[in-house]
Amino acid sequence: xxxxxxxxxxxxxxxxxxxxxxxxxxxxxxxxxxxxxxxxxxxxxxxxxxxxxxxxxxxxxxxxxxxxxxxxxxxxxxxxxxxxxxxxxxxxxxxxxxxxxxxxxxxxxxxxxxxxxxxxxxxxxxxxxxxxxxxxxxxxxxxxxxxxxxxxxxxxxxxxxxxxxxxxxxxxxxxxxxxxxxxxxxxxxxxxxxxxxxxxxxxxxxxxxxxxxxxxxxxxxxxxxxxxxxxxxxxxxxxxxxxxxxxxxxxxxxxxxxxxxxxxxxxxxxxxxxxxxxxxxxxxxxxxxxxxxxxxx
Amino acid sequence: xxxxxxxxxxxxxxxxxxxxxxxxxxxxxxxxxxxxxxxxxxxxxxxxxxxxxxxxxxxxxxxxxxxxxxxxxxxxxxxxxxxxxxxxxxxxxxxxxxxxxxxxxxxxxxxxxxxxxxxxxxxxxxxxxx
Numbered sequence: 190x191x192x193x194x195x196x197x198x199x200x201x202x203x204x205x206x207x208x209x210x211x212x213x214x215x216x217x218x219x220x221x222x223x224x225x226x227x228x229x230x231x232x233x234x235x236x237x238x239x240x241x242x243x244x245x246x247x248x249x250x251x252x253x254x255x256x257x258x259x260x261x262x263x264x265x266x267x268x269x270x271x272x273x274x275x276x277x278x279x280x281x282x283x284x285x286x287x288x289x290x291x292x293x294x295x296x297x298x299x300x301x302x303x304x305x306x307x308x309x310x311x312x313x314x315x316x317x318x319x320x321x322x323x324x325x326x327x328x329x330x331x332x333x334x335x336x337x338x339x340x341x342x343x344x345x346x347x348x349x350x351x352x353x354x355x356x357x358x359x360x361x362x363x364x365x366x367x368x369x370x371x372x373x374x375x376x377x378x379x380x381x382x383x384x385x386x387x388x389x390x391x392x393x394x395x396x397x398x399x400x401x402x403x404x405x406x407x408x409x410x411x412x413x414x415x416x417x418x419x420x421x422x423x424x425x426x427x428x429x430x431x432x433x434x435x436x437x438x439x440x441x442x443x444x445x446x447x448x449x450x451x452x453x454x455x456x457x458x459x460x461x462x463x464x465x466x467x468x469x470x471x472x473x474x475x476x477x478x479x480x481x482x483x484x485x486x
Numbered sequence: 487x488x489x490x491x492x493x494x495x496x497x498x499x500x501x502x503x504x505x506x507x508x509x510x511x512x513x514x515x516x517x518x519x520x521x522x523x524x525x526x527x528x529x530x531x532x533x534x535x536x537x538x539x540x541x542x543x544x545x546x547x548x549x550x551x552x553x554x555x556x557x558x559x560x561x562x563x564x565x566x567x568x569x570x571x572x573x574x575x576x577x578x579x580x581x582x583x584x585x586x587x588x589x590x591x592x593x594x595x596x597x598x599x600x601x602x603x604x605x606x607x608x609x610x611x612x613x614x615x616x
Binding site for chain 1: 492494497499500526527530531532533534535536537538539609612
């Protein structure tokens with residue numbers, strides 16, 4: 190199976206600042222990929238590079254086996270919805286579909302009209318008068334109706350209320366079930382993505398911290414609680430992602446593919462949110478102080 | 487037809503929650519042989535979860551011999567659980583009573599026994615053993 194997204198040493202620099210650096214990744218097809226990281230981490234830059242809206246400063250990126258900047262044939266295979274799900278405020282819903290027909294050779298107008306009807310959107314309504322949730326649904330409809338193999342969605346639900354979020358994700362999952370389209374969607378909240386994604390990329394401070402299938406990530410990360418321990422004396426196959434100590438107790442979040450055999454540890458499962466926060470905290474710590482320091486409580 | 491629901495705070499993965507809910511419905515007789523499970527599309531449209539999660543749950547139920555998928559039509563229950571499982575309750579109860587006696591002999595009080603059972607039960611469920 191080809192990778193939907195493959196990057197090697199990918200970087201993008203604005204002036205002296207790297208918005209994305211040394212990004213190497215291979216995402217298999219047929220997945221719903223969550224791209225998570227704080228604001229300003231480089232999520233939008235990565236998505237724009239994949240959509241062919243930006244050219245890389247260094248390294249390479251392949252999308253569906255082709256280069257994003259290769260031209261119209263490549264663009265046709267990728268659907269992109271930018272942040273804030275932009276639509277033309279002065280055009281009606283029906284105008285948007287008409288535009289879609291003119292601009293996209295593979296346009297599936299039956300699909301677009303069916304979805305507009307299911308969403309109970311009034312075709313004569315001006316897009317500027319739609320609610321945030323309806324606008325997001327319209328933008329998603331336009332992206333789907335060009336029948337892409339890959340959908341890129343930049344923070345599609347960030348500005349929506351909880352009900353609109355749920356409805357948007359329901360619609361998106363139906364599309365995935367019906368069309369088998371691969372999806373990459375970004376969010377700064379992992380909670381939004383946990384149910385819908387099967388693959389996760391954590392991007393912090395312009396670098397990918399961890400990436401993988403969510404099931405595997407959850408199976409390979411553990412929280413260890415036990416008597417106070419020097420983190421330097423942990424087995425070599427256990428990478429410490431996060432450590433905190435009191436005078437008697439150590440709590441570690443480790444990544445390992447081997448079972449934890451040391452009986453002095455109580456081993457707990459880690460939630461996806463804790464896992465992501467641990468990786469985010471790790472970079473914050475590394476920025477503030479180079480040495481691993483302790484937290485006393 | 488049954489409907490699934492997800493408890494985000496349970497710590498049990500969504501696919502296991504679906505498996506448990508089907509097994510539960512079978513045990514209670516809400517589902518019996520020949521009944522259809524909701525289609526993948528119906529489940530994702532309701533719960534806003536990844537279709538692969540539903541497929542994984544249905545595959546596991548199929549593997550356990552509880553359901554069978556008919557391509558293009560849907561997934562159907564192939565067994566009725568309630569009677570078969572009732573028969574084994576006696577033996578399981580004996581095992582559990584024996585275990586309880588052992589725990590008391592080792593000096594555990596009620597609270598410790600409950601805590602230990604709950605802990606093993608939850609971690610087994612999370613690993614997918616239960």
